[in-house]
Amino acid sequence: MSTRTLSLLEAVREALAEEMARDPRVVLLGEDIGLLGGVFRATDGLLDRFGPERVIDTPMAETAIAGIAMGLAMRGLRPVAEIQFADFMHSAMDHIVGEAAKLRYRTGGDWTAPMVVRTAYGGGFRGGPYHSQSIEAFYSHVPGLKVLAPSFPDDAKGMLTAAIRDLDPVLFLEHKRTYRAITGPVPEGEHVVDDGRLRVARAGDALTIVGWGMMLHEALAAAEELAAEGVEAEVLDLRWLLPLDREGLLDSLRRTGRLLVVHEDTLTMGLGAELCALAAEAGVLRAPPVRVAMPDIGGIPVADRMEDAAIPDRRQVVAAARRLLEKSPSPTGRVGVGEAYDPTIPEAASVVEVRMGEAHLEAVLAAVAEACRAVPQCNATFTWDEIRLHDQVSVDLDLGPLSPARGGGTFTLVDYGPAGSLLGLPAVRPGQTATLRVGAVREGRAYLALSVDHRAVDGADAGRFLATLKGRLEA
Amino acid sequence: MTLDLDRAYQVISTARQMDERMWRLARSGRAHFAVPCSGHEAIGAGYGLALRAGHDFVAPHYRDLAAMLAIGLTPREVFLHFFARRDDPCAHGRQPYAHWGSRAHGVVSLQGPQPNHVTHGVGVAWGSRLLGTDQVTWIAFGDGGAQKGEVHEAMNIAAIHKLPVVFCVENNFYTQSVPSRLESSRPDIGARAAAYGIPGESVDGMEVEAVHEAALRAIARARAGEGATFLEARCYRFLPNTSNDDDTRYRPREEVEEARLRDPLALLRQKLDAARADAIDEEAMTLAAEAAEWAEAQPEGDPEEMFEHTYALSS
Numbered sequence: 001m002s003t004r005t006l007s008l009l010e011a012v013r014e015a016l017a018e019e020m021a022r023d024p025r026v027v028l029l030g031e032d033i034g035l036l037g038g039v040f041r042a043t044d045g046l047l048d049r050f051g052p053e054r055v056i057d058t059p060m061a062e063t064a065i066a067g068i069a070m071g072l073a074m075r076g077l078r079p080v081a082e083i084q085f086a087d088f089m090h091s092a093m094d095h096i097v098g099e100a101a102k103l104r105y106r107t108g109g110d111w112t113a114p115m116v117v118r119t120a121y122g123g124g125f126r127g128g129p130y131h132s133q134s135i136e137a138f139y140s141h142v143p144g145l146k147v148l149a150p151s152f153p154d155d156a157k158g159m160l161t162a163a164i165r166d167l168d169p170v171l172f173l174e175h176k177r178t179y180r181a182i183t184g185p186v187p188e189g190e191h192v193v194d195d196g197r198l199r200v201a202r203a204g205d206a207l208t209i210v211g212w213g214m215m216l217h218e219a220l221a222a223a224e225e226l227a228a229e230g231v232e233a234e235v236l237d238l239r240w241l242l243p244l245d246r247e248g249l250l251d252s253l254r255r256t257g258r259l260l261v262v263h264e265d266t267l268t269m270g271l272g273a274e275l276c277a278l279a280a281e282a283g284v285l286r287a288p289p290v291r292v293a294m295p296d297i298g299g300i301p302v303a304d305r306m307e308d309a310a311i312p313d314r315r316q317v318v319a320a321a322r323r324l325l326e327k328s329p330s331p332t333g334r335v336g337v338g339e340a341y342d343p344t345i346p347e348a349a350s351v352v353e354v355r356m357g358e359a360h361l362e363a364v365l366a367a368v369a370e371a372c373r374a375v376p377q378c379n380a381t382f383t384w385d386e387i388r389l390h391d392q393v394s395v396d397l398d399l400g401p402l403s404p405a406r407g408g409g410t411f412t413l414v415d416y417g418p419a420g421s422l423l424g425l426p427a428v429r430p431g432q433t434a435t436l437r438v439g440a441v442r443e444g445r446a447y448l449a450l451s452v453d454h455r456a457v458d459g460a461d462a463g464r465f466l467a468t469l470k471g472r473l474e475a
Numbered sequence: 476m477t478l479d480l481d482r483a484y485q486v487i488s489t490a491r492q493m494d495e496r497m498w499r500l501a502r503s504g505r506a507h508f509a510v511p512c513s514g515h516e517a518i519g520a521g522y523g524l525a526l527r528a529g530h531d532f533v534a535p536h537y538r539d540l541a542a543m544l545a546i547g548l549t550p551r552e553v554f555l556h557f558f559a560r561r562d563d564p565c566a567h568g569r570q571p572y573a574h575w576g577s578r579a580h581g582v583v584s585l586q587g588p589q590p591n592h593v594t595h596g597v598g599v600a601w602g603s604r605l606l607g608t609d610q611v612t613w614i615a616f617g618d619g620g621a622q623k624g625e626v627h628e629a630m631n632i633a634a635i636h637k638l639p640v641v642f643c644v645e646n647n648f649y650t651q652s653v654p655s656r657l658e659s660s661r662p663d664i665g666a667r668a669a670a671y672g673i674p675g676e677s678v679d680g681m682e683v684e685a686v687h688e689a690a691l692r693a694i695a696r697a698r699a700g701e702g703a704t705f706l707e708a709r710c711y712r713f714l715p716n717t718s719n720d721d722d723t724r725y726r727p728r729e730e731v732e733e734a735r736l737r738d739p740l741a742l743l744r745q746k747l748d749a750a751r752a753d754a755i756d757e758e759a760m761t762l763a764a765e766a767a768e769w770a771e772a773q774p775e776g777d778p779e780e781m782f783e784h785t786y787a788l789s790s
Contacts, residue, residue, distance in 0.1 A: 059631060064632055067595055068629075071595040074602070077602055094588065102586075104786070108784055
């Protein structure tokens with residue numbers, strides 16, 4: 001496919017024009033998008049080409065823009081709403097977070113809202129507190145919504161095209177400084193980037209730097225400086241902020257073991273916190289992670305020196321990378337998938353009461369092996385690509401703090417013996433889909449609690465597993 | 476199109492019987508939540524019977540049980556929603572009672588915060604324009620909702636583009652407990668139509684024929700491409716706001732008793748043959764009882780179903 005060099009802004013405009021030409025259901029609405037062509041000119045020329053029925057200049061009414069876009073989407077149209085500045089989106093938030101993102105869920109799929117809300121975010125323009133904000137953290141906390149933030153022109157075209165065709169509501173974040181400052185090759189004609197995966201913008205093995213929007217370019221510049229010192233940083237362009245590409249992040253961290261997140265949004269409760277938590281929970285870090293972010297200040301100041309000091313840049317990224325590389329391995333960190341608890345696993349637990357004696361471990365082990373063969377989903381590994389069923393059953397035994405599970409097995413059995421509690425719900429170990437905990441035996445009976453990774457094992461499977469176990473033990 | 480008074484009475488009587496049954500079920504702990512419609516039924520029946528069922532769209536007020544029955548939801552379907560059963564056609568067990576919605580019946584999904592559905596309804600109406608259909612969208616909301624800023628945004632835009640929409644405020648003079656004198660500097664909300672340059676009309680919302688006639692006029696205008704209308708239908712809510720409300724804290728009993736003298740059910744009954752009305756009431760009572768009993772016995776969804784429908788690919 002042939003490409004030309006376009007700015008990110010031109011790539012956005014091209015995606016809008018091509019999708020409008022391809023699909024008559026696509027309509028644009030927003031403030032100043034028609035006659036003016038948008039305050040950044042993202043919609044320049046589209047009114048002339050597609051007419052006022054499909055390129056709608058609205059009054060200054062952000063709430064109605066979002067609400068009306070949802071109504072249009074409910075009729076099968078494909079609205080693309082523009083909120084002129086991300087800072088103005090707060091009054092539309094109810095219709096994005098409370099309405100469009102929940103519509104499919106609250107109607108059991110009867111009504112849906114396939115709509116896009118585009119907005120310009122980010123500082124560096126002397127815009128002050130109300131024309132500079134980054135808003136991704138607010139919206140990346142909203143299941144049902146997708147949040148996309150391209151950093152390169154080819155992605156701006158391909159991801160916006162994918163967003164318009166998406167069956168779910170999408171918030172599409174365009175960093176103002178990338179509009180004209182970032183140029184690059186963009187395929188001519190249809191170009192769709194809909195894989196939901198992060199993009200390895202630069203390969204390396206010393207550390208992983210994650211960014212998006214303008215900060216991704218600061219990270220790339222920092223990586224060049226580090227390379228001059230002989231340090232090869234891997235730079236990940238997160239681009240899909242929600243849903244997150246967890247596997248893509250962990251793949252990189254399993255090789256580098258060191259994480260540096262850079263975002264222009266403020267530090268506390270920013271996306272960096274979630275990325276660091278994911279990495280920590282997966283046990284893939286060799287050193288504590290580092291975040292470079294806007295400090296927690298009340299707004300972005302307009303005065304030159306204050307704004308420049310507030311927005312992170314490549315020098316801060318380089319300094320943070322050096323600190324990260326100097327850090328010794330963290331005392332609690334582990335490399336590779338260990339027995340660390342992973343709270344992102346959606347767990348469900350079921351319990352049965354079984355007749356059994358004080359000495360039961362051999363019998364329980366045999367019964368677990370039989371139940372794992374009968375219900376192989378419980379003897380499996382979940383990834384976002386597949387549920388891998390294991391041919392062999394290998395039980396990790398967790399017999400208490402003095403004799404914890406060694407790891408490496410396909411199923412975990414927890415039994416603290418007579419000292420244990422009557423009933424405890426165990427955690428599912430990363431890499432496994434089920435854990436069984438045997439409660440203390442009282443008067444010849446004990447509770448067996450099975451926790452499962454609900455993405456791999458449904459309630460009926462868990463029930464069959466426990467029924468097999470109980471049948472075998474009471475036979 | 477004149478109103479079939481027997482049919483209107485049947486809708487109102489059925490809504491009333493269901494309403495009273497829901498109130499008892501919620502208060503006795505057999506259901507989560509009741510949202511009374513008593514006092515609002517003539518509005519729901521009046522506009523519901525004026526729309527083309529299954530063709531036009533409704534973004535309803537939560538007190539519009541009568542409208543839902545008029546356009547074709549069955550008492551059994553309504554009670555499935557009331558009990559949040561697995562086959563609840565409005566919200567699939569995810570939203571409490573009176574959060575109407577049904578694609579098949581053209582009912583725009585209703586949400587919790589009022590009246591967010593007003594802008595959605597304008598978008599739905601705009602869809603008719605862009606798709607070249609003659610489908611009208613009826614948007615109903617309360618006098619409380621009418622005070623929200625986004626209602627202004629929605630009405631302004633609908634007026635600019637002459638969208639095929641009817642805005643109907645069901646004015647019962649309270650936002651839960653807050654009386655109209657603290658809601659708005661003028662109680663005649665319908666007068667706001669003039670600000671948008673669209674026709675406005677205030678009707679007696681206790682008289683089903685008056686509502687129906689006004690609805691027919693507004694719907695005809697919208698269908699003919701002449702744009703939006705703003706109707707104010709004045710009524711009174713006979714029961715508390717919801718089963719969790721205590722209206723004795725904010726409404727004198729004398730006021731409620733006086734309002735009940737103009738009960739829409741009784742007003743319509745006077746125009747019907749008494750024996751015929753008795754027969755309809757009898758039938759409505761049986762229908763409501765049977766539907767409630769049937770729906771209560773239907774299964775709930777499995778807990779696993781909570782993972783469905785967050786995204787298209789999780790559906």
